[in-house]
Amino acid sequence: MPLQTQNISHASGPAYSPSFHSSASATQIDSRAAAAAAATQREQERTVELEREAQPQAKSTYKAPESQQTSSVVADGANTPKAPTVDQIRTLLYAALPSAEGARLIIASPQYPNDASEDSSVVRLPQEIEGRVTFGLVQSSQHMDYLVQQPLQYGSSAVELCYEVIFIPGSDDCLLRNCSKAPLHMTCLDSRWTRWLIRENRRAVIRPGLWRISLVRNGDDASDRLCTEIMLLRRQYTVAIHRAIDSSLAKRAASEDDAENRGKRRKLGKDETEDVAIPPASKTAPGSDSIAKRADIVQSRQLTPSSVRELVNQTGIPLLELADKETAVISSLHINNGEDPQPTPVSTAYGSDSYHLSRIQYMGHTSSTSVFSCRHSAIPGLVVAKVPRYDGKSIEQVPSFARSWKRERDMLRGHKHRNIVALKAFDARMFALYLEVLPRSLYRGNMSTFTLSDVATILYDIASALVYLYDKSIIHNDIKPGNIAFSPQRGAVLFDFGMATNDEDQATGGTMWYLPPDIIHRKRRGFPGDVWALGITASYLLGKMQIPERCGIRWDMADSGKKKGSDQAMMAWFNLVKEKREELDRDNKLESIVYDMLHWKAESRITAEGITAALDSFKLESVEGPTCDGQRLTRSRTKSPLVG
Known part of the structure; x- marks a missing residue:
């Protein structure tokens, strides 16, 4: 009788508690009910959902060389030898358990993955039987997911069993995503072969226990040939x-x-x-x-x-x-x-x-x-x-x-x-x-009280950071006062890289008021987008506008280009930025730099290198008062210590 998943306890349950739930509902499915429904759904799955031909996948993290392919998967079509029995697999994986110290997953597969990196979390294990070798995936503080690629041969066609595993933090469960170009069957070998279908790019949540992952090819159930078995263990910490x-x-x-x-x-x-x-x-x-x-x-x-x-x-x-x-x-x-x-x-x-x-x-x-x-x-x-x-x-x-x-x-x-x-x-x-511990962020109220000396230092420091990042092809994508720390002693420090990317065409989030107008037509930000966001930040620091988050204009970025109200609010913000830009004093050297940072066209916007070069030729002279209104920038033949 299949195990009822809702009665499983994380704290005091058995070492292996097999259960499953669909990622579509994020609630546990009673495996008893799922088993009853499986028979009626199976034929529909074969005739409606399983029409796609399995194709080779792109290069993955772990890929076994062809020389390691075993004879059990190179025969033609139906003549391909079947997988070992469940009892053989269970005996094999339990025998491998003492050798798999620290592993969360012990895998029986037709071949080893190929991972020669020094910090590899893939551990080859000595236990094997005909048609199966074993290896473990170790969960450590360094890794939270793995992409496993298993190239197989089915007749004259090359197929690929590919899946991603994400260990759920604080849990014994893990997420498994189907990365193959064909549906997968997840079979719980601890509950009388209860089976579920995972379509392409969909996820499932599995609990500790013994599972078989098999490819479905042209509606043909190849679960006894194009497959691998995994034993998911409880977390090892x-x-x-x-x-x-x-x-x-x-x-x-x-x-x-x-x-x-x-x-x-x-x-x-x-x-x-x-x-x-x-x-x-x-x-x-x-x-x-x-x-x-x-x-x-x-x-x-x-x-x-x-x-x-x-x-x-x-x-x-x-x-x-x-x-x-x-x-x-x-x-x-x-x-x-x-x-x-x-x-x-x-x-x-x-x-x-x-x-x-x-x-x-x-x-x-x-x-x-x-x-x-x-x-x-x-x-x-x-x-x-x-x-x-x-x-x-x-x-x-x-x-x-x-x-x-x-x-x-x-x-x-x-x-x-x-x-x-x-x-x-x-x-x-x-x-x-x-x-590292940092000073306060630049977000210190509705209006800025920073001195002109502070603003020059902040601009120079963050522009220097951007020059460094761009040399590494890194785009921050979320520059704003709340993501920049500053003190006169420490200088300015950029943090929060949760939205950073290596590709300027890659879609990512951000904070609406700091997005550049580039997204309207180019649908991307890139390096000029970071400069624009720094320009908005500098306008706040100079006291030219209140903190944008409190300007009273907001919209849903997901609705941009789809809903009229969101587009109107976005354009109202850009028009406000245009007005504030025109109020900048072009004769003030620092404000002139900010003016160039807020150019509407990305290709005409000053670069991070241009900002540091321009600030290198300036120094500050205090005139009166502690804030930006009481200071001015003048040219100097020497580099200012404030921005060096």
Whole structure:
């Protein structure tokens, strides 16, 4: 009898709890009901849904060389030997279990994948039988998804079994997307061959257990020939949250901080603080000494089993439950000959898979992201944790969170520039980024109070960052005051690369008021789009306009070009920008640069290199007053120290 999925418990269930639910509904499907419906749907699936011919797929992450193809898949058509029996597969995969330390997936396949990279998470296993070899996919802090490509031969035709696996953060489940150019059958081998159809580019959610993935070719069920088997294991790490200890020292420090910084916390508005990843640095914000003092208190306390508290949400990202002064202990596990998994430290390029994370202070959140300062046991000093607000209730959000997290990690990893936020570490298992601590963002109220000296420094620093990024073919796509940190001592720093791309034709999101007019006709932004967004930011910094998020004009970017009201609102904003541009003083050297940044035509817009070159020839002279209205720019034969 098939297993009823709604009765499965993550916390206390068996080692392998097979179940499945469709990505279309994001709710668990009773496998008993699904099995009953499968018989009536099968013929319809074969005659209506399965007409497409399987074709070769584009190059994938893992591709086996032809020399590794086994004889079991090169015979002609129906004469191709069938796959091993379910009992043989189960025996094979269980035998491979002790050799697959740290693996989340153990796969039996006609051939090995080909992955020779140094940090490969594909582990070849020695166990094999006729027609099947085994390998494991290891889930670590470095990887959250895998693209597996299995080239097969069916008669004289080359076919490809291709699928993507995304491990759901804080869960034992994973998402599987069909990347083949033919439908797939997912068969749960632990529940009397209960089977579901996954169409091209669709996703399914599977739970721990034994599964067979098979290609459907021209309506022919080739599940016993063009297939691979996977054993999904429970996640190989644990997260324990330790409560803050009410010691007299901790109480006294907390009391002092609360008295000094009363009312410092605030819930950040969606528009005003989108993707803010930096701590406040104002008179009411705690200073570095205060933060360090509190961090030392948290770090110095002894973590004991009695201090562990139960997670309130068992399906979301555990780090979201951390409160100030609490500590999360993340421990990797290893399997030892079938015994209970045990914690083990695993070193990686960006820290360790096992570490402590002590939360210092809540900093803010948006609809999609939560941010807090913390101490990471593998990183000296304080860091900022940026974690998606995934609560486990809507699995459809996982691919979007995964894409954004992976994009930002890839854009920041390996890049070093003084005016670009530094990535200190990351943990793919919880979609967490650990970034350097920065000053406040430029978003400091409805109207700017920055000095002209500050504006010149900010423009030069961010333009320098853009020159560096463009040399790496990286487009930020979301430059705005809320994504730029600044202090006179640190300078300006660009952060939040969740929408960055390597291809200027690639579609991505953004913040409506900072999108360039290029999107109207070219439907893309590219490098000139970043310059436009910096020009809008500079107009705010110069006091020429209020913060755009509060201008009273807004529209739905998804409706642009589709609904008249959205197009009218967008054009009203662009007309307002034109008016503000004409108010800029062309005789003021700095305002003249901003004027050129807001040119309507992308090809006529000043470049990032042009901005730095123009600012190199200027220096500031203070005339009167602390703000932009009381200063002017003059030419200088020497480079200004403010922009050097």
